[in-house]
Structures are given as structure tokens and as C-alpha cells.
Amino acid sequence: MIEAALAFTAACYGLALLLDLWRIVLGPHAADRILALDTMVINVIALLVLYGVWRGTAIYFEAAMLVAMVGFVSTVAYCRFLLRGDIIE
Amino acid sequence: MELLVASAIGTMTAGGVYLMLRLRTFPVILGLALLSYAVNVFLFSSGRLSIDMSPILSKYSDTSYSDPLPQALVLTAIVISFGMTAVLVMISLGAYLEADNDEIDIEPEITDEDSAT
Amino acid sequence: MNLIFEIFISGALVVSGIFGFVGSYGLVKLKSTLQRLHAPTKATTLGVGGVLVASMLYFYASTGHISVHEMLIAVFLLLTAPIIANFIAKTYMARNLRASDLPKSQSRKGWALYEDPPKP
Amino acid sequence: MLTRLIPHPLLSLLLVFVWLGLVNKLTLGNLILGGFFGLVIPMLTAPYWPGRPKLRKPMNVLGYVLIVLWDIVVANVQVALIILFRSNPNIRSQWVVVPLELTSAEAITVLAGTITMTPGTVSATLAADGGSILVHCLHTDDPDAVRDEIKTRYERRLKEIFQ
Amino acid sequence: MSHWIILPVILPALFAPLLGFVMRHDIVLARVTSVFATALLLAVSVGLVFMAADGTTHIYRLGDWPAPFGIGLVLDRLSAVMVLLTSSLAFLVLLHAIATGWDEKGRHFHALFQFQLMGICGAFLTGDVFNLFVFFEVLLIASYGLMIHSGGRERMRAGLQYVVMNLAGSTLFLFALGTLYASTGTLNIADLAAKIPAIPAEEAALVRVAAMLLMIVFAVKAALFPVQFWLPATYANAPAPVAALFAIMTKVGAYAILRVHTVVFGPGVPGTEGMIDAWLFPAAIVTIALGAFGVLGARRLMPLISFSVIGSMGTLLVAVAVFTPAATTAALYYMVHSTFAAACLFLVADLVVTRRDGDSLRPRQKTVQNGLFAALFFGAVIAMAGMPPLSGFLGKLLVLNSLRQPDVMVWAWTAILAGSLITIVGFARAGSALFWKSTAIDPPAPGPADGTGPDGVLSRNATPAEVAPAVLALAMLAGLAVFAGPVAEYLEQTANQLFDRAGYIAAVLPAAGGS
Amino acid sequence: METTGNFLFIIALLPFIGALIPGLMIRAGRNATAAFTAMPTAVALILLMTYAPAVLRGEVIQAEVAWLPQLGLSVSFFLDGLGLLFACMILGVGLLITLYARYYLSGEDPVGQFYTYLLLFQGAMLGIVISDNILLLLVFWELTSLSSFLLIGYWKHLPEGRQGARMALAVTGAGGLAMIGGMLILGNIAGSYNLTDILQAGDAIRASEWYMPALILILLGAFTKSAQFPFHFWLPHAMAAPTPVSAYLHSATMVKAGVFLMARMWPVLSGTDAWFYIVATTGLITMVMGALIALFKDDLKALLAFSTVSHLGLLTMLLGFGTQAAAVAAVFHIINHLTFKAALFMTAGIIDHETHTRDIKRLGGLRHLMPITFLIGTIAALSMAGIPLFNGFLSKEMMLEEASHTGWAGSQYAVPVLATIGALLSVAYSFRFIFHVFFGPVRDDYPAKPHDPPFGLWAAPALLVVLVVLIGVMPFIADTVVAAAASAVTGTDLDPHLKIWHGVTPALFMSVAAVAGGALLLMLHRPLDRVWRAAPRPEAKAIFDSLVAGCVSLTRRIIEATHNGAISRYLAIFTAASVLLGVAAFMGGGLVEPTRELLPIPPVIAVGWLMLVVATGCVVVMHHHRFRALVLIGIIGLSISSGFVYLSAPDLALTQISVETVTIMLLLLALHFLPKTTPRVSSTGVKLRDGVIAAAAGLGVGALSFAFMQRDISTISSYHLANSYEGGGGTNVVNVILVDFRGYDTFGEIIVLGIAGMLIYALMQALLDGPSAQRLRNTDYSQDRSKDRHPLMMVVATRVLMPIALLVGTFIFLRGHNQPGGGFVAGLVVAIALLMQYMASGFAWTQARKRIEYHTMIGFGVLIAGLTGVGSWVFGKPFLTSAFTYVHLPPIEEFELATAMLFDLGVFLTVLGAVMLMLYSLSRIARFAGETVNEEPMDYDPASRVDNGPEAR
């Protein structure tokens, strides 16, 4: 059962990633792209955790944690760049 | 899987090379960044691909592991290329600020007079 | 593994998958940027949450230890998602809307995006 | 003295929990280590967090968190339904201006965060003096109701906690 | 195992952070320390040359891990010679930089300088190809810093190009190393040398690609056609003492070709037999031609010298390309010679150009001490163009003499001799314009007290300390000529040792028994 | 009895030592300088004379020390008759020139330099004639080119001097280089570079298939040096030199070097048809042509120069005949030519010195004004004309005699007739020198009032004309010298007897015809001169100049077209070359059959692949929008990191994602100052070219990786897996490799980072000190900015998030040895944590609250890592040998202490320091651009609203 659920969830996230990609490529606004990239990051976090469950290992936790951190930082940075130009003024 | 990795390397290399051949610093930096991604994956793939065999030794099971050496090499390469990219970014900024344009080519300076007769 | 656990885990996974998908679907479907902003920030939070719950349950079920580090990711996302949404919204507004397009602020100063903060 | 040593006790506590979460194993050694980091790191970062937010009723925090979590679940379902089943022309997005009585920066942040995480609303920006908050609402027919709900359901509780 | 071997890396690696991060506000202290560190390095490298002189190949196993699993430093005659060459050159250049005040014109000169030495010495000493890459990067990044030292518009743009070119080169290096590891499973040079000859040609496609890509990588460093384009702009725009130090940088490329393509892919390896020479040789010929053309056609002094460096690299690589001990002996001698010759030229050029309005080869007001500079320039040019009595002539004769195989002789001799002629004519024109024609123009009016005129042109005499490094370099060249016999003997043994693949393998991998 | 040759070293060395004297002596005055400069020459001459008896007896004096045995180059000298003759000439005339120059040079000329150059040149010449090793000979040969370059260009202010010097250098240098080739071949055939050996190997050499190339190359050297047709043109232009130089170089020394070489190589190279036809013909043509041109030169020195060309042709022709008698004649003429030509040059110099002109047309009548000069000049010129009782007559007779019975390609008359014409022209220009300069009416328009010079100036030529007469009258006094030299040339014992009267021979008739014809020609000079001037003829200098100019502009065009500063093209070439050579290499070898089964492709992974590929494509397509490209790069980084997770490389995933983030931060920071879009400038053609190269590179690299991924190989890393825990004390093998097995790599790597940080800082300083600072100040970067700078929400969230991030960094650091993580990633995570704080409240505010010396941090990082490595020396272990132990403190569970962790701490600090220093530098630049420092952590703290009293909405 878990296997099937894992497969289903993975498929969902796979599709989600494609949709995110679609939005990043098409935009039209910079905000859309940033938003879609952030969504992509969050979907990837989910996939990483999912992969850990699938493999039964906690080895990928740090990766997920780190992706979450850098996802936040880079999204803020992209926005700050557009808002203020200098991201660490 | 191998085909995906190989084609990904190829795509990034092609993209990287194309951008590296542009005439402004910024795309060149992007191109070199892409190239460094490509070469990192390439170097990694020299240890062959494996799934769920992370080279973290496990006391409990007698599993096989993926080749750790290329991974270590890639880590080193990533760090180095990070340093290099940072320097490149700064130098290109410097060049831009000095010259007020971010062209990467040097216009040859032709002097009117000949050097010697 | 306990069937109850299997059911809960599978349920959490399926919920997660659905919300994960919906978030991105909304991103594509909705017609304005500000609307799109609602889709992923909300749906993906529960999406990731579902996976994390599944993971915690799974590791508890398979090893007997309570695994809490999944919580950290959840906490982190919960703390950061509003900031991200706020920034993206501002990014959009700053580039596409003028102060006059927005309702008036109901305090002494206008919206921070368009108006300098009061002098201390 | 103690404030210098433990400038933000709640943060310290949070860090101990985070540490235990990171190592994912509750042992004495980890607790000691976590405690150590819980002391040291806030001390190091204290300059960046001047002042200490006063919590009047810390016990109310738990209630607030549970309400918000529940609302988040509900929000997700609602938004999912809107996204999946409502056609675009039928989605009526609105701006909602919420005047604030809260004056603590921490409290305002929590409120804004809560707004973003709950049904169909995103806090888009604050007023330059932090006196009101601009909320974008994905779909509503009654903006005032949305404002009132925010004020009663969240701001009131936060006011109790922080002031 | 002697810790001496790693000192050329550790000394600068420890001094550099001190210089860069602790002494960065005290130029006097930094200078004293830097000179001390470099002198120490020089002393150590002299010791290493003697240590290697008995023909033993010393290995230093880092982390006490056995080869090929850990990284090993290998000290043989070749690496010892290269380290000594580096440190003695560095010493001269450092003195010049301090005497002329170049080191004060930007931040961190001394730290970068030591890091540069560390990278170069590390590259010469390592016995591991990936580690070679790492030290290439160390020396490169330090060289980027030195290249743009003190800034300026042209220098910045040229520095940018230099960085970009080398980043591309480094990327190719990694592609090559990936291919090499993928096809052999090892990175240790001795281990590669043991394994690759066992690969028959029918299975050697990947190894061949690795060998070829490595050659291109090294060729970029060595400024070999068609990847030499970067050099003139870089050297011409670098601060002169840096350009002088860079004289060793091209040699790093040549060294790497010698080390890797002789020991690993050298003669008698079935998989790569004849492949490298087939490309390297004609490329080197063209390089000679381009270098000579550049010397004749250049409009400015610094590019002119840069092109002469390219030409000298062509000559050097022609000798390398035939992969015989005799030719390698010649190449090594020429390498030592051309390093000092190029450095000397750059140092002299610095003295002149800072006293002139730019380095254009047009008659300008004559500088103060025109005669002295002319004499120094004449000496340096004689060396670079390969005319007696300095070592260039002997180097050229050695190279010519070693290239007597009928298939290479005509091309190599024609290129080298014709190249020399063009170079001589080019230099004569340049020197005539710089020093002779200028005498027809009145000397500049006496400048302000510190001798700096408008546009930063110096109008004061060069101090003895400023002239000394160039004179010392000339003396080195003369010494190299006078003591050509003993030097060539050491280098001959060096070349023989280099071609003794079995000996190298046996020394590095005792278990392999040198098979 | 063998005479020891050790003096030869001294003789060879003396001029070079002497060259230092003028530099030391010049303050002592001109006389002292000249006197002391003469000393080494005189001493060398005396030493040489000690050998003369032995040499004239037929002994060969030898001396040798090894120099470069690997090459067969030794410092070996030998002195035989030929060498002795030349050495005497070089030193003897050298002495005279020293004397002459003392009076000739004006007070403004740098005399010291002159004597230095002169002695250098003398040493080089001397070396040529006594070298026993042909490589050594080459050394001296090239030295003559160099030192003559200095001498000819001595008057640097004269364009003719500079051009003449360069021309001489180019022509003789070219010949010298050809000769190097020839000599190396010769040595190769003979198996030795020693002349004594080579002279024995004549038969073998002439029989060798390499004989022709060697002959041609060596002759190129000789002909250029001796100004043989068609290389004769440099010599007249070398006349721009001061007259003492001309007298020395063009009578006795430099130009004779070529002749000497032909004489030296005569036993080896001569005697073949090739030798005869090349050498004799060239000589003959040169003789006639030189003489003809000389007749129409109005410049005294030019006349003498072309006469020199002509006489050199004569000598060359004689040597080319290949007979012993011709060789004897050549040797004799060498002596005679030296005496009269040096005297003539000095005479010309005196005239120039006294009248301030050398133009024959402005002279005449000097017989009365300068009687001594007239006497000297006339005797020398008559000798040159070959008038009996002067030595020139004797050798010319011998030449005509030889010519009279030399056939050329079946013709019996070609050589004799042409030789006679040559002699005739020679008479004509010699007479012209006498009559047009000294005879005729005294004029009143000389540029200066002429009178005889002081004794010092005419002493040297006077001595020479004494010799002219002495030999002319008593030729037997030269017998021994000529015999010794001729024997040396021919390699057989000759005993010629030089006589005035040879009887009535064809030569006598030819001689008479020459004198008569010469006199006639002189009488017809005026009309002939008009014809000559009107006749079109190639001007050698113009041809040479345009040749050089052509070469310069050709090379310049090649160089400037190829090295045009277009790095994009260099890179295109580099990439294309890599691809082509890589493919070529690949094609040359085979590939084993694939041994690995391909792994399956899960759909999600395929999606990841698609993300990466699409993002890459989009970056390429959209790169003109720089910000957009950066967002897309984010996707690529994310995909790769996830891929690493999937492919069992968690450490790589951590590193990749954090590095990528920091890189994007830096790019964003830089992009703030850069243009936000890239203009579209590439033409379609260029894009196509780049596209093709890029596609080829991508295809090549992809195919390469695909090829090896399908094939198994055993690698050394099994050792690392096996020893990581036991030997390295860690279960994360990648980390153990990084900090232990290959810690040295990592050491290098952190140094790269440290340098990067430092360099960026240095660059920032340089920029802010330079003109960019102005630009930064004048550019307004604050357009279109939103007004909230440090939004409240971000600031508050960071207060919690940053400590958490720091904790995560610490965690990743501590467990890196056993689980994914390590010092590097930890450093980046902490940097990212600090970055959050900077983004929230600004860099300057954050810095002001807590000053962290990032420089010091890097320094400490590198030092800690380095000293950790050095620490193992204490235990007698190599650099970076690690140690670890497990510690057990009772209430706490066991934990590990490892030196590798200390090393990793060095890594951590360096990484953190470097990243922060980069951020610091960029933020400094921003502040220069007008960024202000905020006082408060956030734009506005709403808490202060309360202080402001009740709100008024």
C-alpha cells in the first residue's frame, strides 16, 4: 500500500514540477518566476523526504533541510534584488 | 539513467559553451557556471552511477557502496570553481566599472604611426 | 508493519501528493500573479507537511524511534513561507502596481512599498 | 546578568529542541550539547535582536498555534477547491486593509504570517508605520468580514499574548 | 621520508596567510617577511636539488597513506630543478617588485606572491594528477590576483580575459581527469604509468581522449598554438614584475607535458603511441612562427616581449615533442634559460617603460640613464633571441642538435632558425626605436622632487636596487652559459630519469616492483 | 716538440677583459683610455708572436677545455698558419685603429663606448680565427654580428647609422643562422664538432648526401658576411659608422670572416663542382659588379666600400677555383688588401675629418693642401689599382694568372675576360680616387679649410703604406707567412715563392689591358657617369627596406588579425580544437564491449532531467535578460542537487545546493552594478558558428561520459572504503577522503578559497582607489526602488531563523565525518545564515553590531589546517597524517576526537571567512555608490508608535 502511495505522490510531485517549470519559462512577471521557482524548491523538498521514506533512510534529511534553507534565502534574495537592487544593503 | 545523465552533461556543456562564446561578461560567467556544473556531473559520473548506495559506511549491513573518490573530487572541484567564479564575477565587475561597458573583447589599440622605419 | 500505520502513512502521502499537485496546478491555472501567489504557498505547505508526517510515522513504525527531525523542516517552512509570500507580493506590486491602484492605508503612513517610514 | 547570559530564553529553548531534532536522538549527551548551543548561539546573535519581546500570557501561545494549524488545514482544502473547481472569471480577488492595534514587531509578524498561512489570504505589505496591513484575498464577496475575522480571530489573541 | 620535500609548499602556505591577514597593514614587515620566506624557499630548493642529485626518486606520502591511495609528493631531479628555477626566479622578481615599489600599488601583493609560489611548487612536486589540478588552480587564482594587481582599465579587461581563458582550461582539465579516472580507476601518476601501458590500442579510446585533452590543457598554460592567443594581452598588461614571474607559468605547462606525457603516455605505450607527438610537434612549429611574427610585428614593447615568450615556448615544445632523452635535456636547458631571459626582459622593460610615456615602440624623449637601459635591454634581448654569449645560444644549439631525426629536422631547424632571424630583426627594430632614435629627442625637464612627472612617468634615475634584479638575471644567464656543462649534465641525468618509467613506478609504488 | 697552447685562452680572453677597461678608465681622459685600451691588444699580439715561430715551422698550437660536452661544444683553440695570419691582422690593425680613433673621434662622441665595442668586436673576430670547435666558432661568429651592430650604429643620432646597423645585423645574422644549420650538419656527418676532426673527414663529408645542404648553408653564412652578391648591399650602408670602424670592419676583419671561413673549410668543402660553380661564380660576379658600382660612387667611403665588395669577390673567386695556386694567391691578396684598404679608409677618414666632406665632386686639389695625406692615399690607391712595385699588383697578377686558365662551363674565356674587366674597373676607380681627390685645381669652397692632420691621425695609415711598398718591392718577406697560411688552407705543405716578375704571361697582358682600360675609363668618367645615373637599376637598400617593411606589415597583419583581443574567438578556437582533437584521439583507439547494464529511469527522475534540459535551453535563449537567466540557473542547480541525492551522493547534493546559492547571491550583488540586459550583438553567422561548436562539444562530452558509464572498471577507491573507518575514523567515506586520504587536495582547495576572498577584497580596494570610485559615486543606483528597505517581517523572522541556521551549520560541521556534511558545507550554511541577517537589516548594520575580522578568519583557517598537517611531524609522520580517538565521559555517550576535525575546522573558517569577505567587499562598493547605513534594524519599529502618543487616523 505504501509503495503505491509513494508512487502516486511521486507522480503528483513530478507533474507539479512540470507545471512549475511551465510557469517559470512563461512568466510573465519576474514575480511569477520567483514564485514558481520557490514552489519547485518546496516540491523538491517533498520529493527528497519521499525518497528517504522510499529508501527507508534518514540520510537525505540534511539535503531536504538545506534545500529549505537555501530556498528561502535565494527567494528572498531574488525579490530583494528586484525591490532594492542591492540585496544586502 | 546513464543516457539521461550523459545527455544532461551534454546539454549543459553545449549551453555553457554557447554562452561562454558571447561578447559580454555576464553571459560568459553564466556559461562558465553551466560548464562547471556539467563538468562536475561528468567527473561524478566517472565513478559510474548507482542508486541508494551512498558511501556512508553502515555498521549493520554489508551493502555495496558507490565510488566515493569521484565524489570527493567533485566536491573539491565545486569548491574551487566557486572560488574562481566569485573572482571572475568581481573582476568582471571591476572591468565594467573601469571601462563603463561590460564587453569582454579588447578593442585592439592601433596607433597611427609606425614603430620604426 | 501495522496496517493502521500503513493506512495513515499512505493517507498522508496521498494527501500530500494531491496538495502538492494542486499548488502547482493553481500556479498554472490562475490568471493573475497575485492570485497565483495563493496557490503554492498554501497548498505546498500541507503537501510537504503530509510527506513529513508520513515520514515520521514511517520511521516510527519501522524503527520504533520517534523521528522528529522532519518537524524541523515543517517549522522552517512555516516560518519562511509568509516571508516569501510577502516578498513576492511586494515584488509584483512594486513593478506592476502604483500606490493609487491600492486601497488607502488606514494609518498615518501609506503602504511601506511606496512611502518612506516616519522619521524616528 | 541573566538577560545577558540568556537574552532570549524562548529562543534558547527552541534551539535545544531544534538540536534534538537535528540529531534525532534523545540522549543525555545530546541534551547537554543542545543546551550548550541553546546558550551560546543566542548570546552570539543577541546584538541582532535588541530588546526582548514580552509575553504576557505564554500559555496562550499553544492555543493560538493549534487554532492556526487547524485553520491552515482548512485553508488548504478551501484553496484547493477554489483552484480545482472554480473557473477563473468566477474568482473574485479583493484587497483587504486591516488596521492594526498591535505594536510589537514580533506580534505583527506573527499576525502577518498567520494571515498568509490561512484561508485564501496573503499579507502583501504593511503601512510604512506598521499601522495597518494590506491583505490580498483570493476569493471573497465580503472584504469587511475577512478583516473582522482577522482582527477577532488572530489579532485579539495575539494582543493578549504580547501586550 | 624527509619533510624537506613538502617545505616548498608549506613554507609559502604558512607565510602567505601571515602576510595577507596579519601583516597586511605593515609594508615594511611584509617586505622583510616576504624576502625572508622566499630566501628560505630558495635555500630549501637548493637543498632539494642536491637531495635529488644522486638519482633517487624520493616520495613523500601525505597523511601516511600508501600510494596510490593517498597523495604522494615525488621529488626527482626534474621536480627539484623546477622548484629551484621557481624560487630563484621568484627571488629576483620579488627584489624588483620591492625596489620599484610595485608591491605597494595594490593590496596583498606579498601574500599573493607566496601563494603563487606555493601553487607552482605544489604543481611541480605532486605525483597525483588530480592534485596537479588543485595546485594549478592555486597558482592560477594567485596569478589572477597578481595579474590585476593595482588595477587599471586595460589591465582589468586583460585580467578578465586571462581568468576566463583559464577557467575554460580548468574545465577541460576536469573533463580530462574524469575521462582518465573513468578509464583507469586511478589518479596517481605512477599508478597510471603502470596501468596504461597494459591497455592495448583496441581498448584505448578513452585513455587516448584523456591524454589528448590533458595535452590541450597543458598547451593552454604553455601557450601552444592554437591556444596561445591569451598570452600577449595578459603578459603585456600584467604589472611588469608579475609578467616576469609569469615566465615560470608557461613552464608549468611544459613541465606537465613532460611529466604526464612522458611518464604516463610516453614512448612505448601502445594505446597512445605517436599520438601526442603527431599534434604537438606541428603545433610547436606554428607557435615558433607566431612568436617570431609577433616580435617583428608588435607595435608596443610589452606585447613584443610577450610574443617572444610565445616563440620561446614553441622552441621548447618542439624539443619536448619528440620525446627523447636528448631532446628533453635540450628542452630543460632551454626552459631554464628562457625563464630567466623572459623575466629579465620584463624587468628591464619595466625600468624603461615607467620612465617613458607608455610602451609604444615609437621614438619618445630619451629616458634618464638611456645608455644603461639600452645595455640591459641589449643583454636581455641577446638572451631571448638566442645569441651568444648568453645561454640562449647554447640552448638553441642543444635543441637543434637534439632534433636530427630526418622527419623532424627540416621543419624544426627551419622554424627555429628562421624564427630566430625574425626575432632578431624585430628586437633590433624595437631597441633602435626605444634607445637610439630617442636620443634625437631632448631629455625630459627635471621632474618634481620624487622624480614622478605627469602621468606617473618617472624622471629619476633607477636606484642600484632597482637595476640589481635585472642585472642578476643577466648574470644568471651568463652563469648558465659559462657552467653549461655541469648544468647540462644534471639536466641530462634529469631527462634520463624522466624516461625511466620503471624506476619511477618502482620508487612510488614499491609494491608494484616497477613492472 | 708540442708547444703548449695555454696562451691561446689568454689571447682569446684579453680583448673581452679589455672591453671593460674603457668603462673604468673613461674618467681618466681620452688619451689614458686609448692607451689602456691598446694594452690588451698589444699584450695579445705579443703573446701571439711567441707562437709565431712554431706556427711558421708548421706546428699547430692547440688548447682545449670542456664547455658543453653534451653538445660536443668545447672551448678549444688552435693556431695554424691561417689563424696566425688572421690573428695578427686583427690585432695589428686593431692597434692602429685604436690609435687612429683617438684622434678621429670628436669630443662629443662617447669614446669609452667606442673602445668597448671595438674590443668586443676584436675579441669576437679573434675567436673566429683561432677556434678549433665549429660551435665555438659559431659563438664568435654571432658575436661579430652583434658587436658590429653596435659599432655601425655607434652614431645613434644618425638614421643611416641605425638603419645600416640593423641591415648589417639582419643580413649577417641571417647568414649566421644558416651557418648554424650547416655547421651542425657538418658536425653530424663528421661525428665531431672539432675542426681538426672535421678537416680530416673531407672525403666522407663530400661523399655525404648532406654535403649539399651543408655547403649551401655554410656558404650562406660566408657570403653574407663577406658581402658577396646578392648579399653585398649591406656593406656600403655600414659606412655610416665612424671611419675607424669602417677601416677595421671592412678591410681586415668582419668582411674577411667569410673569406676566412671559406679558406678554413677549403680542405673539406672545396674540390667539387658544386663548390666551384657556386663559389667561383659568386666571387666573379661580385668582383665585377662591385668594381663597376665603385666607379660611380661619389662618396669616398662608398667607393671604398664597393671596392671592398669587389676585392672580396676576388678572394672568393680565388678560393672557389679550388686550386692550390689560387689559394696561395688568395692568402697573399688578403694581406695586401688589408694593408692598402685600411690605409685608404683612414685616408678617407682624414679627408672627411679635415674637409668635412667625403663627396668626391666637392673635392680635388688636395695634393697641395694635404701633401702627407696625398702621399699615403696615392700609394695605397695605386696598390689597389694593381700598379707594379706595390703589393696589390703582385696578388692581382697571381689572380689574373689563375683566372687565365680557368674554364667555366666549357667556356675558356668567360673567367679571364671577366677577371680582366674587374681589374680594369678596379684601376679606374683607384685612379679616380687619386685624381678626383688630390689632383685638379685647389678649390675655395671646401666645407672646411683642409690641411694635414696631426701625426696621430696619419701615423697608422703611413705605417700601412710602408708595408704596401715593402711587400710590393720585396715580396719574399711575406713568403713564410703566406706559406704557412696557404698550407693551412690547402691542408698540404706549400712553399710558394712570391716574386715581382713572373715573366711574360697571359696575366701580364691582362694586367696591361686593365691599366690602360682603366685610365681610359677615368677619362670618360664624366659622360659615363651621366649614363650611369640615367640608367635604371635596382636599388638594393630600397628593396631591402621594402622587404623588411613588407615583412613587418605582413606579420603585423597576421598577429593583429589573430591576436585581436577577441577572447570569444580564442575560446571558440580552444573549444573547437578540443573537440576535434578529442574526436581524433578517440577514433585512433578501440572500445571494449559495454559491461554494465543501464539503470532504469523513474518518471520523476525523467522530469528532473527535463527541468534541467529545459532550464539550460532557456538560459541560452533568454540570457539577454540577466535576472531571468539567474532564476533559471537556480532550477539547474536544484535539479543537479536532487540528482546527486538520487545517485547516492548526498555530500555532493549539500555542497552543490549551498554553493549554487552563494554563487547566485554574488551574481545578484554584482548584477546590481551591471547592465541588466545583454544587447544582441552577435550576427547570425557567429551565432551559428558558436551553436555548432557548442553542439559539438556537448555531443562529444555527452557521448564520452555515456561511453564510460556503460563500462566497468576497478578503481583504487575500494581501499578508501575499506580503510575509512579503521584508518580514518569516519564512516562518511567522502568526508574521510576529503579531510584525510586526500586532505592535501582540500588544503589546496581552501587556499584557493582564501585567495579568492583576499583577491576580491584587494580588487575592491583597487577599484575604490581608482577612477571607478568616481563612476560609482556618479551613478544613481536607487531608481525604481521600493521604499521598504528592511521590512519588519523579514527582520523579525530572521531573529529566529538565523540562530536556527547557525545551529544547523554547527550540526552539519560536527557530524560531517560520519554523515553527509563537513566543514565546507557547514561554512557555507553559516555564511547563508549570516546572509539572512544581512538581507534583513543590511550588511553595515550587522557589521556595526559585531565586528568580525574576516581576513583573520581566513588566515586562521589556513593556518589551522596547515598547522594541523604540520602537527603530525611531531610524531614523525608526514604532513596531514591524522589521528583519532574515542572518548568516553561517564554521563555522556562515547564521542570521537579526530585531528581531521581540526583540519575540517580550518576548512570551515576559511570558507566562512572567504564568503563573508566577498560579501563585505561587494557591500563596501555599494556603500561607495551612495548606500547609507541604517541606524535601526528595521525601517520602522511600530513599537515607537506608542511613544508618539495616540494614533490619529
Ligand code: NA
Ligand atoms: Na571540500
Ligand code: NA
Ligand atoms: Na590517517
